[in-house]
Structure formats: structure tokens, C-alpha cells
């Protein structure tokens with residue numbers, strides 16, 4: 261699949277089978293995370309793998325969007341490593357960096373035949389506390405991953421309804 265085909269083909273998987281994801285595929289997804297561009301290449305991402313019964317019970321309690329996935333990547337920003345803008349007081353690149361990292365992971369997962377869904381419906385403070393993170397580790401998003409069930413289809417009928425390009429692009 262070339263990039264445009266992959267981008268068009270991918271959709272958020274919200275129905276996962278129990279089948280575990282092979283370590284080789286997990287490694288490729290993590291490689292894609294490593295290759296993602298980040299501000300000044302500071303690479304502030306911290307990725308926690310939630311797979312154990314205990315970790316999965318915890319995340320399922322804190323978030324209702326795990327959809328039966330056998331594992332979850334919890335993508336966090338290490339705020340002690342982020343780029344801080346000199347021209348805009350208080351700006352840290354963490355969330356933006358981690359979003360690029362997570363996008364790489366999501367697309368590489370699809371390439372490997374692994375479904376995923378980007379999830380932000382959780383309370384950052386609750387998740388950080390539950391996993392005992394120090395104050396510099398800020399949860400950005402969750403990526404439940406796994407094999408889609410056979411009957412899995414895009415959840416929303418408007419999944420492939422896109423705004424016309426001229427609607428969101430303007431020349432200034």
C-alpha cells in the first residue's frame with residue numbers, strides 16, 4: 261500500500277479480538293514512534309505498554325474507550341524533555357510531539373494489519389496518579405491496539421465523508 265492508500269484505508273477500530281499482537285509487530289510500531297519528528301528532535305515521548313491484567317484492569321476502569329483491546333500504548337510527554345518556546349512564554353511542544361509520534365504508530369500499526377483507535381476520553385491527572393507517574397510525565401493519549409474482530413467496520417457512517425479541500429485551505 262502506498263501512503264495515500266494506507267491513509268484512506270485506515271479507520272478507528274473499536275471492536276478488538278483477544279488475539280495478542282506479536283512482539284515483532286509491537287517492535288515495528290515502536291520503531292515508527294522512534295522515527296517521528298519532534299521539536300529540535302528532543303524526543304520527549306514516553307510510551308508505556310499496558311498489557312498485564314493489572315494494567316488493563318486499571319485503564320479499563322479509568323477509560324471507557326478501550327473496546328476490548330488486548331493492549332494499550334499510553335503515550336506521554338516527558339515535560340522535562342520538551343522544547344520550550346523562547347518567543348511564547350509557557351509554550352511546550354510535548355502534546356504536539358506526542359501527537360506526531362502517535363500518528364506514526366497508528367499508521368504503522370495499520371500497515372502491519374493491526375487496528376487502533378486514538379483515545380483522549382480520560383482524565384490526565386487520574387491516569388498519571390493511577391500509574392504513579394512523576395509530575396514531569398503527562399499522559400497525552402491512549403492507543404488501544406489489536407486485531408479487529410471480523411465484523412468490525414468504521415464506527416461512524418461519516419468516517420469517509422470529508423470536507424472539500426477548498427473548504428479548509430485558503431491562500432493568504
Ligand SMILES: Cc1cc2nc3c(=O)[nH]c(=O)nc-3n(C[C@H](O)[C@H](O)[C@H](O)COP(=O)(O)O)c2cc1C
Nearest residue numbers: 270271272274325377378379380381414415416419
Ligand atoms: C485527538 C483525538 C481524540 C480522540 N478521542 C477518542 C476517544 O476518546 N474515543 C474514541 O472512541 N475515539 C476517539 N478518537 C477517534 C476519532 O473519533 C476518529 O479518529 C474520527 O472519528 C475519524 O474516524 P476514523 O479514525 O475512523 O477515520 C479521537 C481522535 C483524535 C484525533
